[in-house]
Amino acid sequence: MKPQFIGVSTPQQKNIYVKTVDKPVLNSPLHFHDLCELVWIEESYGKRIVGDSVADFKSGDLVLMGPNLPHIWHNDPVFHQSATDLRAKAVVVYFPVSFLMSLSDDDPTTLLLQNFLHQIKRGLKFQGNTRELLIDQIQQIRSTTGLKRTAIFLSMLNIMTDTCEYEFLTSNTFEASLNEIDNKRIHTLYVFLMENFSSEIFLKDVAQLVNLSPNAFCRFFKKHTRKPFSRFLNELRIAHACKLLPDKNLSIAYICYQCGYQNLTNFNKFFRLIMDCNPSTYRNRFK
Structure with a gap:
């Protein structure tokens, strides 16, 4: 970073x-x-x-x-x-x-x-x-x-x-980089993603925010955050899903769309990838 x-x-x-x-x-x-x-x-x-x-x-x-x-x-x-x-x-x-x-x-x-x-x-x-x-x-x-x-x-x-x-909180391999050159770009990206993760986000639009081509942006993002852009965005969305799932009044389909996913298949796929269980199993922990 x-x-x-x-x-x-x-x-x-x-x-x-x-x-x-x-x-x-x-x-x-x-x-x-x-x-x-x-x-x-x-x-x-x-x-x-x-x-x-x-x-x-x-x-x-x-x-x-x-x-x-x-x-x-x-x-x-x-x-x-x-x-x-x-x-x-x-x-x-x-x-x-x-x-x-x-x-x-x-x-x-x-x-x-x-x-x-x-x-x-x-x-x-x-x-x-x-x-x-x-x-x-x-x-x-x-x-x-x-x-x-x-x-x-x-x-x-x-x-x-x-x-x-x-x-x-961090992985055991994380090492902070204290170079401030790219701070403005990273901060701009973080704030944009935290405020817009519930909407459909296109790689070309995010890259344009920091004046980079999509390929250059992917290299830049992974270099400075230690993870691919898609992984970061999915972690942000699944974290929000974990906050909503204990509320039994919200359907899993509703939560899926509130977190920026366009279909349940992708939502379930990335939820299992990040949380090592499906959304229903996670919800049942709060009975």
Whole structure:
């Protein structure tokens, strides 16, 4: 990927920086920075791209990303309508690697923290009781300062380094590229696809967005995202299908067309390819 470096402003060079987000829409560009970032989505939903991971996000999601991991959060189109009263609310906790590594000089703790930092290079999505415990402490940490904030963070760190209740976001082969030359093109493509995946999308039209021929575009996209354009688009569409399928009031045919597929055959084919099961089987998990 070719993301944009964004320097996170941490007042007075604090080791732990907490930002509360409350705005009509999440609109940061595809970016990376040199801090670890823990994000709790308090109220919002849409599409999230972290490294080579493409997924939907919703209220309650809790994600931790290591330094220099490209990411973008983009609300679904309904958030961009002028008449909506929807809000994007989140709490973000930033902390530098140097702060973690300065906490202790004993070998077992240093090894534990090094392993933790290695894991979060891929991004983690916390689940289960771990997610609940961390959200409770995030609600506390945003209203504290000084030693109280540090004490709560250390408690959170203890939970995060001692849990197995998470899923990795990126593939184990993903490596971020920090060259910014193609950032504008990649960002333009991501935003277009996240806002238009439910419509029929033609390769020549997407290529034209970034002033490339279809063949040149395919090479460009695969080089910078580590996956073919068709795979990326299908992952985006199937992620949206997974969000809709638990609603038993929506037929599978309806969901198929809402996700941009023109027939059930293709929908079922790509759903099985990406989720390793068919849509009906996936839906039955939510009985």
